[in-house]
Amino acid sequence: xxxxxxxxxxxxxxxxxxxxxxxxxxxxxxxxxxxxxxxxxxxxxxxxxxxxxxxxxxxxxxxxxxxxxxxxxxxxxxxxxxxxxxxxxxxxxxxxxxxxxxxxxxxxxxxxxxxxxxxxxxxxxxxxxxxxxxxxxxxxxxxxxxxxxxxxxxxxxxxxxxxxxxxxxxxxxxxxxxxxxxxxxxxxxxxxx
Amino acid sequence: xxxxxxxxxxxxxxxxxxxxxxxxxxxxxxxxxxxxxxxxxxxxxxxxxxxxxxxxxxxxxxxxxxxxxxxxxxxxxxxxxxxxxxxxxxxxxxxxxxxxxxxxxxxxxxxxxxxxxxxxxxxxxxxxxxxxxxxxxxxxxxxxxxxxxxxxxxxxxxxxxxxxxxxxxxxxxxxxxxxxxxxxxxxxxxxxxxxxxxxxxxxxxxxxxxxxxxxxxxxxxxxxxxxxxxxxxxxxxxxxxxxxxxxxxxxxxxxxxxxxxxxxxxxxxxxxxxxxxxxxxxxxxxxxxxxxxxxxxxxxxxxxxxxxxxxxxxxxxxxxxxxxxxxxxxxxxxxxxxxxxxxxxxxxxxxxxxxxxxxxxxxxxxxxxxxxxxxxxxxxxxxxxxxxxxxxxxxxxxxxxxxxxxxxxxxxxxxxxxxxxxxxxxxxxxxxxxxxxxxxxxxxxxxxxxxxxxxxxxxxxxxxxxxxxxxxxxxxxxxxxxxxxxxxxxxxxxxxxxxxxxxxxxxxxxxxxxxxxxxxxxxxxxxxxxxxxxxxxxxxxxxxxxxxxxxxxxxxxxxxxxxxxxxxxxxxxxxxxxxxxxxxxxxxxxxxxxxxxxxxxxxxxxxxxxxxxxxxxxxxxxxxxxxxxxxxxxxxxxxxxxxxxxxxxxxxxxxxxxxxxxxxxxxxxxxxxxxxxxxxxxxxxxxxxxxxxxxxxxxxxxxxxxxxxxxxx
Numbered sequence: 001x002x003x004x005x006x007x008x009x010x011x012x013x014x015x016x017x018x019x020x021x022x023x024x025x026x027x028x029x030x031x032x033x034x035x036x037x038x039x040x041x042x043x044x045x046x047x048x049x050x051x052x053x054x055x056x057x058x059x060x061x062x063x064x065x066x067x068x069x070x071x072x073x074x075x076x077x078x079x080x081x082x083x084x085x086x087x088x089x090x091x092x093x094x095x096x097x098x099x100x101x102x103x104x105x106x107x108x109x110x111x112x113x114x115x116x117x118x119x120x121x122x123x124x125x126x127x128x129x130x131x132x133x134x135x136x137x138x139x140x141x142x143x144x145x146x147x148x149x150x151x152x153x154x155x156x157x158x159x160x161x162x163x164x165x166x167x168x169x170x171x172x173x174x175x176x177x178x179x180x181x182x183x184x185x186x187x188x189x190x191x192x193x
Numbered sequence: 194x195x196x197x198x199x200x201x202x203x204x205x206x207x208x209x210x211x212x213x214x215x216x217x218x219x220x221x222x223x224x225x226x227x228x229x230x231x232x233x234x235x236x237x238x239x240x241x242x243x244x245x246x247x248x249x250x251x252x253x254x255x256x257x258x259x260x261x262x263x264x265x266x267x268x269x270x271x272x273x274x275x276x277x278x279x280x281x282x283x284x285x286x287x288x289x290x291x292x293x294x295x296x297x298x299x300x301x302x303x304x305x306x307x308x309x310x311x312x313x314x315x316x317x318x319x320x321x322x323x324x325x326x327x328x329x330x331x332x333x334x335x336x337x338x339x340x341x342x343x344x345x346x347x348x349x350x351x352x353x354x355x356x357x358x359x360x361x362x363x364x365x366x367x368x369x370x371x372x373x374x375x376x377x378x379x380x381x382x383x384x385x386x387x388x389x390x391x392x393x394x395x396x397x398x399x400x401x402x403x404x405x406x407x408x409x410x411x412x413x414x415x416x417x418x419x420x421x422x423x424x425x426x427x428x429x430x431x432x433x434x435x436x437x438x439x440x441x442x443x444x445x446x447x448x449x450x451x452x453x454x455x456x457x458x459x460x461x462x463x464x465x466x467x468x469x470x471x472x473x474x475x476x477x478x479x480x481x482x483x484x485x486x487x488x489x490x491x492x493x494x495x496x497x498x499x500x501x502x503x504x505x506x507x508x509x510x511x512x513x514x515x516x517x518x519x520x521x522x523x524x525x526x527x528x529x530x531x532x533x534x535x536x537x538x539x540x541x542x543x544x545x546x547x548x549x550x551x552x553x554x555x556x557x558x559x560x561x562x563x564x565x566x567x568x569x570x571x572x573x574x575x576x577x578x579x580x581x582x583x584x585x586x587x588x589x590x591x592x593x594x595x596x597x598x599x600x601x602x603x604x605x606x607x608x609x610x611x612x613x614x615x616x617x618x619x620x621x622x623x624x625x626x627x628x629x630x631x632x633x634x635x636x637x638x639x640x641x642x643x644x645x646x647x648x649x650x651x652x653x654x655x656x657x658x659x660x661x662x663x664x665x666x667x668x669x670x671x672x673x674x675x676x677x678x679x680x681x682x683x684x685x686x687x688x689x690x691x692x693x694x695x696x697x698x699x700x701x702x703x704x705x706x707x708x709x710x711x712x713x714x715x716x717x718x719x720x721x722x723x724x725x726x727x728x729x730x731x732x733x734x735x736x737x738x739x740x741x742x743x744x745x746x747x748x749x750x751x752x753x754x755x756x757x758x759x760x761x762x763x764x765x766x767x768x769x770x771x772x773x774x775x776x777x778x779x780x781x782x783x784x785x786x787x788x789x790x791x792x793x794x795x796x797x798x799x800x801x802x803x804x805x806x807x808x809x810x811x812x813x814x815x816x817x818x819x820x821x822x823x824x825x826x827x828x829x830x831x832x833x834x835x836x837x838x839x840x841x842x843x844x845x846x847x848x849x850x851x852x853x854x855x856x857x858x859x860x861x862x863x864x865x866x867x868x869x870x871x872x873x874x875x876x877x878x879x880x881x882x883x884x885x886x887x888x889x890x891x892x893x894x895x896x897x898x899x900x901x902x903x904x905x906x
Contacts, residue, residue, distance in 0.1 A: 084880040087653050087873045092852030093886040094845050097819050100892060101860050117527035122634055135524050137636035142628025154784045156633040156860030157892040167526040169534055
């Protein structure tokens with residue numbers, strides 16, 4: 001995909017998003033800060049992030065407005081065939097299972113071996129960097145083992161932003177880390193240490 | 194006689210000062226009146242028996258001594274009771290001022306002194322008073338100019354029992370009382386003689402002795418007795434053969450306590466009462482003495498509390514049905530691992546509240562005495578982190594926990610409380626060291642949408658069968674020890690009869706601990722194994738025929754695919770599958786595993802399907818997601834037939850010549866197309882998503898629908 005195409009998609013996504021903010025009741029409770037500002041609206045201090053969102057990742061949005069196409073390296077990928085206009089002329093690669101989900105590699109490596117419980121969740125709010133997490137809406141939960149945890153998760157495409165929480169049993173402050181989909185990366189990865 | 198004479202003079206003088214009566218109370222009110230005398234001055238409280246919530250009705254009853262032996266007079270809607278200051282019967286209207294009556298006493302009455310046991314009969318307009326070793330006395334109330342107090346013949350000899358109040362039964366004419374002491378016995382008393390019959394012990398105290406200073410009836414024969422020292426209100430039904438008392442509500446406590454109530458008034462729940470949501474075996478409905486709290490301002494868990502007329506156990510919880518989830522004050526930042534500590538977060542609105550919590554660790558459907566996990570923990574306003582211990586003897590799986598917040602530190606898992614909130618939460622209990630992987634998340638579902646004309650393709654409305662599915666893996670030391678499925682039938686836009694199943698590719702059926710599978714349909718436990726025999730891989734049959742599980746509205750041909758044919762009801766399957774031999778994570782199939790539909794045996798599935806196998810296809814016809822291999826039951830004759838272009842050698846299954854499939858997965862509760870509305874028209878972004886094998890184009894295609902073409906309830 002060329003950068004130009006990407007920009008077009010991003011712009012399209014933002015238009016779609018703006019439309020959806022006013023048409024989708026799902027999005028009433030699911031407004032990302034970037035989406036709000038892109039639509040010209042104001043944001044609250046407490047931003048609720050939730051599923052589903054239709055925004056492209058923040059980094060991409062920024063690129064759209066600041067980097068002129070001429071300064072980028074041309075994409076070596078060939079132009080794809082003409083876009084399908086309907087299911088009648090849609091050609092799907094025989095090996096393409098059309099699953100709208102991606103792999104996320106999780107690596108936790110804490111200095112300490114003290115007991116901790118890890119949660120990766122998709123409903124949370126952020127007010128002045130103070131997170132409130134809905135632990136009933138999570139992709140993964142489990143204890144670390146000697147401060148370590150490694151796993152691969154399958155995440156729905158629209159979960160472009162997740163909150164990782166390490167909760168300590170000794171009363172120490174929990175550790176929060178915001179994870180965002182990185183469409184520049186070969187592999188989606190969450191590191192916590 | 195001298196005493197009586199003085200008494201008459203005194204009360205006459207006082208009466209002469211009273212020129213008119215206060216207005217009567219409303220006709221047979223439902224609340225109970227409790228008169229307490231904490232500092233020699235009587236105070237009247239109005240108590241809602243259902244929750245024990247109370248308000249002070251008056252702290253100035255015009256007297257400096259006790260007002261006791263009170264009863265509500267059904268015949269004139271006044272309260273009568275013994276005025277200690279004037280040693281006579283008093284009468285009280287809705288100004289709560291005690292007005293002494295001019296009572297002529299016989300010699301026994303004059304010698305009996307003051308009375309703290311009394312009530313008014315239902316079938317006659319008479320106040321009855323009892324005093325131990327003195328006897329049973331009566332004062333007819335019909336003639337306001339002539340009140341006479343007399344000893345009932347023979348009652349003195351019967352007056353040997355130790356009680357502090359009694360109450361007239363609403364219809365059988367007897368008086369009942371629960372006696373005081375380390376245990377409470379139910380006494381049935383004949384008002385004509387004062388003779389009592391002991392009907393047995395109904396209550397045993399583990400702490401200090403009982404003193405039941407206030408006792409009331411409702412029309413159903415329920416006797417409510419309030420214990421002075423702790424305000425606990427117990428309930429028993431005297432109409433039962435062997436009644437036992439249960440803790441019903443938590444009311445006001447006092448060293449001096451007496452009560453009056455119209456026995457013909459029901460005990461209503463009230464308008465502002467919060468109930469729980471756990472199954473009724475935990476004590477949720479009003480009929481089960483469910484946990485309930487009177488709602489008061491700014492005193493609850495989280496940021497909201499709502500009221501119900503009774504409990505709404507799942508799956509009918511009002512938290513999901515009315516869109517207001519008030520179970521927002523408790524969250525679980527850690528798991529509950531057997532034998533380990535755990536942490537819960539409790540958010541309190543208001544100060545001075547305590548948290549009590551129970552977990553059904555052994556999953557027996559009730560909160561047992563050894564399952565109280567948090568006892569009287571004082572919560573500060575805002576967020577509180579509270580530790581608790583998960584017992585080693587608990588059972589891994591889904592269970593329930595109940596959290597109660599109130600100004601009382603010591604309450605149980607059921608019964609009424611006058612303030613605060615109850616929150617019931619489902620909890621997941623695991624073995625120690627177990628991680629949980631949810632797909633797509635613990636609160637959401639992925640949608641599997643099927644076209645069922647295979648091996649032909651038709652309209653691509655992708656709604657012939659739609660399941661919403663959640664899959665959960667439990668992993669210990671990189672080994673999957675158990676999986677769980679929750680499947681909801683979300684739509685059925687086809688006439689053919691289909692079954693639904695999930696295959697675990699490359700997981701041999703012998704690895705499943707078949708006799709430990711637990712499964713339910715709409716929370717009704719199912720017997721019989723869902724594991725299909727004669728298969729290499731583990732295959733779980735949810736149903737042979739989805740039509741058995743739906744009922745359509747009048748005028749609707751299908752489930753949730755036609756306009757006006759919506760319903761919030763979803764038939765729900767839950768299945769818990771433990772493995773005999775744990776499976777290395779690397780050997781487990783990817784989510785969403787392999788959910789598929791199949792032709793219901795013995796039913797027509799179209800000519801094309803029939804012709805390929807020469808008979809009604811039944812289990813020979815399966816429809817899977819693209820490139821998921823069918824089970825052993827599938828007839829491979831379908832490969833390459835009609836529009837199918839499966840190529841098993843290349844691992845390609847259930848695709849047509851354009852690579853399009855008969856089923857797609859959408860990783861959320863998808864808003865599917867209406868009947869006959871094509872996928873590409875409803876979700877135009879799907880085309881470029883499917884055409885790009887990297888999946889990077891329109892990755893969120895499923896969020897952007899043409900709203901006029903999707904089904905909406």
